[in-house]
Amino acid sequence: MRRAVVLGGSIAGLLAARVLSDHADEVLVLERDDVAPRGGFGSGQGPRPGVPQGKQMHALLDGGRRRIDEWLPGFATDLIADGAALADTGRDLHTYVGGRRKVLVDGVEMISATRPFLEAHLRRRVLSLGNLHLVHGRVRGLTFEGGRVSGVRYTRTFTDARDEVVLDSDLVVDATGRGSRIDNWLKEGGWPEPETRSMRVDLGYTTALFRRPEGRHDATLAQSLSTTPDGRLRLSTLGRVEGDQWIVLIAGYADDRPGRGSDEFLLRCKQDPAAAFRQLAEDGELIGEPVSYGHPENRRRDFHLLDRFPAGLVATGDVLASFNPIYGQGMSSAAMHASCLAAYLKSGQSLRDPAWSYFKDAGAVVDDVWQTSTRNDLRLPHVTGPRPRGFKVVSRISDLVDRASMTDPVIHRRCLEVTQMLTPAKTLMRPGTLLRAAWAVRRQAA
Ligand SMILES: Cc1cc2nc3c(=O)[nH]c(=O)nc-3n(C[C@H](O)[C@H](O)[C@H](O)COP(=O)(O)OP(=O)(O)OC[C@H]3O[C@@H](n4cnc5c(N)ncnc54)[C@H](O)[C@@H]3O)c2cc1C
Structure with missing residues (x-):
């Protein structure tokens, strides 16, 4: 390829750009936020408008960490050297269900850091x-020529739409996130939109974010997963992050x-x-105000089900699917x-043909992650569906496995290998x- 253009310079866009750099003379990453790293490492590292979820807790699962390390060797080591926490789930991840601690296991590792810190390192x-450049601008649409996207x-x-520029491209990757306008862009070019579920x-x-006295943790x-007396599921998570800070998330439904x-x-x-949360509330000092975020629905776009699609265009990351964030699967999905x-x-x-094999593979990744997260979501009383076929049986089996995981280290x-996206x-x-x-479970009953 002469030139590939990636739309969106966040996690999915940056990882796609890394892959493309092996296949194109030039890779341009088009990003609407001004994220160009300037001077010291502190710059371009804060939360930004294009990623409103950036102030919320983000953990990098083991599946994602290993893949990113394959593309960018030493990535995790650098993060940790700069202050991110590497948590061995066997030793460091304390999981409580209703206040009871799950059995310890030999670990898979995940990274705890703030999202802007992680993204700045990746960027x-x-x-x-060498062949990769950042372009500051807002995507307005695609150009089409014959059966393909040409630019x-x-x-x-951002104020003057007359200032429009066209970038020719051999391959365009849409990584503009959950709010992507790809459906409109396709429609404008006379192409069908993907089905959205x-x-x-x-x-x-x-x-x-909290600061804590040294050693008091x-x-x-x-x-911690708990159920209120009237049956509502609550989740809290805390993690040490860079700068000797602690990030704490509390989540609830409806x-x-x-x-x-x-x-x-x-x-x-x-x-x-x-106890870990009660202790933090006792000895921690809040930094700034807590920040809230609403996630109304999980959403996926099924490009692989279309029967017509232009060549020269693919989509990645949250454009393909965005899941309930409590499972922390988004960045690892983007890596896959x-x-x-x-x-x-x-x-x-x-590249003159539509990228069907890409969409088929990426669709299989989405299917697997979607199954894991929505199966759990469907157990919540206020989530009404749609329920897949055989849901009741699968749900009973999942309950059994979950209960066993409280006490059986192998289970x-x-x-963990599934939730960390390793299998x-x-x-x-x-x-x-x-x-x-x-x-x-029988032994627990006994
Ligand atoms: C509350 C919350 C918590 C989460 N926690 C986790 C977690 O713990 N672990 C995890 O792995 N994932 C988590 N996720 C998911 C994670 O944030 C995303 O999956 C991840 O950021 C990958 O997204 P992306 O790169 O596809 O899109 P985004 O990160 O949304 O980035 C889209 C990019 O496109 C740019 N853009 C958009 N439109 C245009 C345009 N027209 N022109 C130019 N640029 C444009 C934006 O500025 C942005 O940079 C969480 C999500 C939420 C909502």
Whole structure:
């Protein structure tokens, strides 16, 4: 390829750009926020308008960490050297269900850091590749020629739409996130829009940063799942992040969303059945105000089901699917989409044809992640569907495996490998796992 253009310079866009740098003379990353790293490392590292979820807790799962390390060797080591926490789930991730601690297992590792810190490190590494450049501008649409996308229309200023510029491109990657306008762009070019599926979950998120006296903590990462007396599920997570700070998230659904303000935030921490949160509310000092975020629904776009699509265009990251964020799958999914893109480009298929094999592979990744997260979401009383076929049976089996994971280290580890995106969800349905889970639950009863 002579030139590839990536729309959106966040996690998915940067990872796609890294892959493309092996296949194109020039890769341009078009981003509407001014994210150019300037001078010292502190710049371009704060929250930004184009990524409104950036102030919320973000953990990088083991599956994503390993893939990013493949594309950018030493990425995780650099993050940790600069202050991110590496949590071994066997030692450091304390999981409590209703205040009871899950059995410890030998670890898979995940990274705890603030989202802007993680993204700034990724950007710095990706932009250091010679044939890759950042372009500051807002995408307005695509240009089409014959059966393919031939370029991107964008404006350099945000006030004057007459300032439109066209960038010719051999391949365009849409990584503009959940709010992508790709459906409109396709429609404008006379192409069908992908089918969109959604599941309403009505999740409320609030995150705050804390400072703590040295040594006054027992967990690098802790997660607490509890149910209120009237049956509503609550989730709290805390983690050490760069700068010796602690990030804490509390989440609730429907009319149990956490409210705004520091008093309510601290009260929820103090009421948590897990000791790690109560201790933090006691000894921690809040930095600034807690920040809230609403996630109304999970959403996916099924490009692989279309029967007509232009060549020279693919989509990645949240454009393909965005899930309930409590499972932390988004950045790792983007890393897996990047691997699908690499496989497609290495296959030598002609760019004059639509990238069906890419969409098929990326669709399989989305299917697996969607299954894991929506299966859990569908167990919530206020989530009404749509329920897939066989949901009741699968749900009973998942309950059994979940219960067994409280006390059986082998089952807990297998569950972690799925939730950390190291193995596909279907591995939990293997007869050996189910038999072992049934025994573990029997022993608990005894
Ligand atoms: C509350 C919350 C918590 C989350 N927690 C986690 C977590 O713990 N772990 C995890 O892995 N994932 C988490 N996620 C998901 C994660 O944020 C995303 O999956 C991840 O950022 C990948 O997104 P992306 O790069 O596809 O899109 P985004 O990060 O949304 O980025 C889109 C980019 O496109 C740019 N853009 C948009 N439109 C235009 C345009 N017209 N022109 C130019 N540029 C444009 C934006 O400025 C932005 O830079 C969470 C999400 C939410 C909402």
